[in-house]
Amino acid sequence: MTIVTGKAEVRRRLQPGRSGVLRKIWEHRADYAYVLPAIAVMLIVIAYPIYYTIELSFFKTPPGLQLRDKSFIGFDNYTAILTSEVFWKVTWNTLIWTLGSTFISFVLGFGAALALHRDFIGRGILRAILIIPWVISAVAASYIWKWIYHSDFGIIGAVLVGLGLADRPPNFIDNVSTVLPSLIVVNIWREFPFAMIMMMAGLQTVPDQLLRAAEVDGANAWQRFWHVTFPHLRNVSTVTILLLAVANFNSFIIPWIMTGGGPSNASHIWITHIYELAFGRQRWGVASAYSVLLFLMLMVLGYFYVRALAGNDRKEGSA
Amino acid sequence: MTRITLGSAVLRGTVVGVLTASLMSTSALGAPPVDLSKWSPEYVRSIAGTQDFDTAADCAKVTPLDYKGRLTFWYQGVFEGDPDLLRQYYKDFFETFRKTYPNIQLEDQALTYNDLLDKFRTALLGNAAPMAVRLQILGGTEFASKGYLQPLKPEDVGYSTEDFWPGAMKAVTWEGVTYGIPTNNETMAFIWNADIFKRAGLDPDKAPATWDDVVKYSKQIHDKLGIAGYGLVARKNAGNTPYRFMPQLWAYGGGVFDEATANPTYGEVELDSPQSKAALQASYDMYVRDKSVPVSALTNQQADNQPLFVAGQLGMMISHPSDYNVMLDLQKKATGTDKDKAQTVIDNMRYGLIPTGPDGKRAVVFGGSNIHILKPEYVEGGKVDEPAAKAIICMWSSPEWSLKMAYAGSNPGNLNGFKTKWMKERLDNIKFLDVTTSMLPYGIPFPALPQSPEIMNIIVPDMLQNALTGAMTVDQAADDAAKKVKDLMGGL
Numbered sequence: 001m002t003i004v005t006g007k008a009e010v011r012r013r014l015q016p017g018r019s020g021v022l023r024k025i026w027e028h029r030a031d032y033a034y035v036l037p038a039i040a041v042m043l044i045v046i047a048y049p050i051y052y053t054i055e056l057s058f059f060k061t062p063p064g065l066q067l068r069d070k071s072f073i074g075f076d077n078y079t080a081i082l083t084s085e086v087f088w089k090v091t092w093n094t095l096i097w098t099l100g101s102t103f104i105s106f107v108l109g110f111g112a113a114l115a116l117h118r119d120f121i122g123r124g125i126l127r128a129i130l131i132i133p134w135v136i137s138a139v140a141a142s143y144i145w146k147w148i149y150h151s152d153f154g155i156i157g158a159v160l161v162g163l164g165l166a167d168r169p170p171n172f173i174d175n176v177s178t179v180l181p182s183l184i185v186v187n188i189w190r191e192f193p194f195a196m197i198m199m200m201a202g203l204q205t206v207p208d209q210l211l212r213a214a215e216v217d218g219a220n221a222w223q224r225f226w227h228v229t230f231p232h233l234r235n236v237s238t239v240t241i242l243l244l245a246v247a248n249f250n251s252f253i254i255p256w257i258m259t260g261g262g263p264s265n266a267s268h269i270w271i272t273h274i275y276e277l278a279f280g281r282q283r284w285g286v287a288s289a290y291s292v293l294l295f296l297m298l299m300v301l302g303y304f305y306v307r308a309l310a311g312n313d314r315k316e317g318s319a
Numbered sequence: 320m321t322r323i324t325l326g327s328a329v330l331r332g333t334v335v336g337v338l339t340a341s342l343m344s345t346s347a348l349g350a351p352p353v354d355l356s357k358w359s360p361e362y363v364r365s366i367a368g369t370q371d372f373d374t375a376a377d378c379a380k381v382t383p384l385d386y387k388g389r390l391t392f393w394y395q396g397v398f399e400g401d402p403d404l405l406r407q408y409y410k411d412f413f414e415t416f417r418k419t420y421p422n423i424q425l426e427d428q429a430l431t432y433n434d435l436l437d438k439f440r441t442a443l444l445g446n447a448a449p450m451a452v453r454l455q456i457l458g459g460t461e462f463a464s465k466g467y468l469q470p471l472k473p474e475d476v477g478y479s480t481e482d483f484w485p486g487a488m489k490a491v492t493w494e495g496v497t498y499g500i501p502t503n504n505e506t507m508a509f510i511w512n513a514d515i516f517k518r519a520g521l522d523p524d525k526a527p528a529t530w531d532d533v534v535k536y537s538k539q540i541h542d543k544l545g546i547a548g549y550g551l552v553a554r555k556n557a558g559n560t561p562y563r564f565m566p567q568l569w570a571y572g573g574g575v576f577d578e579a580t581a582n583p584t585y586g587e588v589e590l591d592s593p594q595s596k597a598a599l600q601a602s603y604d605m606y607v608r609d610k611s612v613p614v615s616a617l618t619n620q621q622a623d624n625q626p627l628f629v630a631g632q633l634g635m636m637i638s639h640p641s642d643y644n645v646m647l648d649l650q651k652k653a654t655g656t657d658k659d660k661a662q663t664v665i666d667n668m669r670y671g672l673i674p675t676g677p678d679g680k681r682a683v684v685f686g687g688s689n690i691h692i693l694k695p696e697y698v699e700g701g702k703v704d705e706p707a708a709k710a711i712i713c714m715w716s717s718p719e720w721s722l723k724m725a726y727a728g729s730n731p732g733n734l735n736g737f738k739t740k741w742m743k744e745r746l747d748n749i750k751f752l753d754v755t756t757s758m759l760p761y762g763i764p765f766p767a768l769p770q771s772p773e774i775m776n777i778i779v780p781d782m783l784q785n786a787l788t789g790a791m792t793v794d795q796a797a798d799d800a801a802k803k804v805k806d807l808m809g810g811l
Contacts, residue, residue, distance in 0.1 A: 062810045064769045066465045067444055151614035152547065152627070174617040176788045262555050263617040264781070264790040279437040280556060281773050284444075 050295065057289035063282040070285065077289035086265065086273070093180060094269040097255075098248040101187040106241055108188065109195020114225075116196070117203045127200075134193035142257035145186045149173050149258075173259055176266035183255050183267055187248065195240050202236035203229070235308060242305040249298055270294050351481045353734045358760055360753035368743030372735065374717045375419050381477045382710035387422040390707035391699065393439065394453035395688055396429025400622035401728065402644035408723045416714055423707045432558045436772055443467055447699045451708040453502060453690045453715070455558065457765055457772045459491045462691070463498035464769040469692045469703075472497040476713040482733050484685075486764045491689045493767075500716045501732035503725035504687035506758035507562065507637050508751065509674065514667035515634040519543045526671030530567055533635065533674055534604050534611075540634040541611035549605060550624035550636030551612040553783040559621040561765070561775040563637045564602070564783060566683045569763055570676030571598035575774055575804060578766045579682060585766050588808070590782070591801035597677075599786055599793050606787045617784055625649065629661045640751045641728030643668060670751035672758060685762030687732060690715055730756060770807050778803045 025032070057077055059070035081087050116127050133141065148155045149172040157169020172182040206229050214224045252271045255261060261268035261276060268276070270290065278287035353366055375384065397406050413427060428449070430438055436458055442448045448467070462468050473480050480488060480497070487501035513523035519540040527533045537548025552559045569579040573595030576585040589595055605612045613619060613627065625642060627633040629649045636642075646668060650661035675681040690712050695703045714720055722736035727749055736742060746752055765771050782800035785791040791799060 063773060063807070064464060064810070066467075146618070151618075153615075153632075169614075171614050174614050174788075176790055259618055260555050260557075262780075262784055263553075264784040264788040266788070266790075276556075276777070279440060280777055282440065 053288045053291050053295075056284055057292045059285045061282070061284040061286075067284055073285070077286050078293075081286065081289055081293070086268075089265060090268050090270060090273045093267065094249070096180060097184060097187070097251070097269050098245055100181075100184045101191060101248045101251075102241060102244040104184070105188045105191040105244055106195045106237070108192040109197075109240075110199045110237070112192065112196040113199035113203055116200060130196060131193045133189050134191070134197075136190075138190060138253040139257060141186070141190055142254050145189075145254075146173070146258050149182055151175075173267075174263055176264050179259055179263065179267045183258060186254055186258070187251065190254070191244060191247070195244065198236060198240040198243075199233065202233045205236075206232045238308040239305065242301055242308060246298060246301050246305070249294070249301070351734055353737055360757055363737060363742075363753070363756050364746055366738050367746055368738070368740045370718075370735065370738040372718045372739060374714060374719045377477055377717060378419070378710060378713040381475075381713045382420070382706040384419060385422060386420065386706050386710065388704040388707035389424040390426065390451065390704055390711060391449040392425060392427045392451045392453075392708075392711060393435070393449045394427065394429055394690075395432055395435050395455055398431045398622070400620070400625060400645065402641050403648050404644050404727045405641065405724075408726050412715070412720055412724060415720075416711060419714070420707075420710050423710060425707075425711070433556060436776075443697050446697050446701075448693050448697045450698050450703045451690065451692050451711060453688055454499075456487070456490045456501075456504075456685075456687045456689060457558075457775060459499050459689045459691070460493050460767045461769040461772055463491070463493035463496075467693060467697050468498040469694050470496050471499055471692050471712075473500050473716070476500065476709050476716065478713075478716065478733065482735055484732070484734065484759075486685050486762060487687055487689075487732060489767050490687075490764050491691075499689040499691040500712060502688045502690050502715050502721055503729040503732045504685060504759075504762075505639065505725070505729035506683045506685060506755055506762045507566075507639055507673070508683075508754045508758055509635065509671045510628075510638055510642060511635045511669050511671070512628065512631065512633070512664055512667050513669050514663060515540060515544065515546070515631065519634070523667075524669065526669070527635070527674050530570055530598070530601055530674050530676060534601050534609070536635065537605050537611040538609040541609065544634075546632045546634065547613045547627065548609075548611040548634045550621070550628065550633050551602060551605060551616040552619060552621055552624065553602070553606075553616045553780060553787060554618055554620050555780040555784065556776050557620045557780070558776065560780045560783070562684045562686060563621075564598075564779060565763075565765075565775075566637070566673050567601065568595055568598040569682035570674065570680050571595070571601070572676055572678060572680060573598050575779070576766055579680075579763050583766065585768055588801045588804045590779075590804060591797045594676075596793055596797045599782065599797055602783060603786050603793050607789065617787060629653075629664050630657075631660055631664050637673060639728040640670065640749055640755045643670075643750050644727045668751075670754040672754065673761070681761045682763050683758045683761050685759075685764045687729065689732075730759065770804075773807060774804055778807070 056070070058072060058074060060073045060076070061067055061070045112130055116123055116130075147153075150157070151169060151171045151174045154169055154172070156172070157166070160166040161169060171178065173179050210228050211224055214228050219227065250271055251269070252275065255267050255269055256272050256275065259267045261272045265273075271294070274287050274290045274294070277283045277290065354362070378384075397409055409429075413425070416423075417425060426449075432455060435454065439448065439452060439454070439458070439462075443462075454462070473482055478500075483501050484504050487504045488497065491497055491499035491501065509526050511526060516536075517523040519536075520543060521536055521539060527536045533549055540546065540548035552563045554560055568574060571594045573592050574589045576587060576589060577583045578585065606616060613624070613633070615623065621636070621638055624633060624636050624638075625645050626649065628636060628642075629646050643665070646661070646665050650658060650665060653661045673681060673683050692705065692708045692712070693703060695701050715724065716733055718731065718733050718735035718739050719741065721731040721733040722739055722741050722745070725731055725736075726741070726745055731737065731742075765775055768774075778800050781803075782796045785799060786793050786796035790796075
């Protein structure tokens, strides 16, 4: 076993050419120094809460007692969650919410980006208008949409009744079947401008020469999109989808403000359910176990996100 | 005209007597400053304006007026459903406190009813709570039982226990120790629009006598006029829901436990009793069968019913006397023909006693708020400035301010408040106050248990939502709720 004996030895070992990994670290020492403060803050405000949440997930925390009176129960909270009906209902809701919101937001955002990429009069104004939903506070948007959807006096209902298209206002958010799709629509309305901006940025990177060359070669609009534009957008699309998916998994404001997870838990997704368990019902242990499961799922998404970014870096590096 | 038989009169009298005894009298206490056995609108009028109080002088005996200190204080403040009048009184209180105690650095924070419990619980977990807090009546036992609160009785801030409603004192008592002081106590009343009643073919000057009548009237209003009959509220995590459903549940003879009896033991869960199911069935009939209540009841609160009522789109609702002032505020904000329509609704606004159940039982939630002092270890900085905390508690629970802070919507926690000149002024200015004070003897406190907030804010609304959305039948929803309460009481 080699024992490092002094500063000179360390310096000698870190000299370029001695070891691949250490050499790279040495080369990037300034970069590490720059990110060190951020890492230190993260350790305090993120790492400790994660550790504490994981620890708490192995304890029973009866609502009638203080948190310090918790008792160790091993994996019982996890077993209770995975065997409960509510878990599967909430998980199903979360999947519908996340997948529905993510993919429709992406498709609409992509479509809007393609349309706005062309040069036409009023493009700037239209772009500004389409960004509005994204810059409005989610809290304000939730209250506005609550009144738009209102089951008795909502704007949509009034218009439909006024035009004779319905006898009475449709029940959007007070119905177990329609509440989740209605909330997804609101979420898409809020999120698609983000996808649009990302894809517009991506479209700027598509070389004009290639598109013109394809046109000269006789490629039609669809062929130019499919064979030239889309391949260039693959990485930015992946990143956009992953960012949207992570945001939607963690989404809280819209469902909580508009319905509080109701009616009859029909719009509870993981985050709102965890919030209710922790802060409404004080089941800190169970809520922590739920959070750990959610954390693991997000880590999987995070892995793919980092991989996508790394793919971008490699591609740019080789270009 | 309703005919009352001798049997039902005796039964009603007995029920009211038992409830009154439960709420107002206890042999362990001395004589209260007002004669609770004579409680009636006439008696309340006769004692109003009969005594003067000097709040600053009284509180100076608790904490000298030149005391120098610092106080962090959270309270359930005014929200969108409160009248402007109340907003002004809250502003006046804090200005007066700062003038009376110029050397106390007060850091106050107002939170809404639905946010306060969650935020307070979170702050406690991080030992970052305020030194003093004013909580809704449901919260007292929860935090006292967990050991967060310091013992605090009226005598500690210059008053006597007999100065407060015995029913309210129960809500701040845990295992025989008092942990707070009631600031205000309230009972709601039944409100209806006489014009809508008339147009629907109902007697415009008579409230529905029973809850079964409410169901019938609601249907008749909806069928004849195409508007909502009764303002049902079934939102989860909203205090408005239990305040409106529990009177119905108790009137039918049901309950979560035996909280509607004179000496509750909270031993048996009764949410799945036939009487409780009958109450739930009445809500089901209105929402699902007759479709005579707002469809938005599952996501709405009372604050959402108020604009419907003033727009003439809602026939009946349960609320405070302050709703009259809220309607006046809304009318002021209306424009064009809406202003006249709102005035017509206000002119036709009527208040009555909350309906009875099938056996003549009348009940209402005995609600309100309490004020508490935290233990130092749960407070930010680890220190509590007790003299400063007692100064604000003395002021808020004084006859003067406990009345003023409840001016439009509630009643003073300190019974001496009924004797003040402001009570006399209030009786002249606040329409329908007589009705809600008449409801006080029918008031039933929520179970004085630490589990009550979860039962009232989550389990009971869940039961309603499960039945009203068709996710479960009425029987299943009641059984499911009863099981949840049993599990909760069993520590699950």
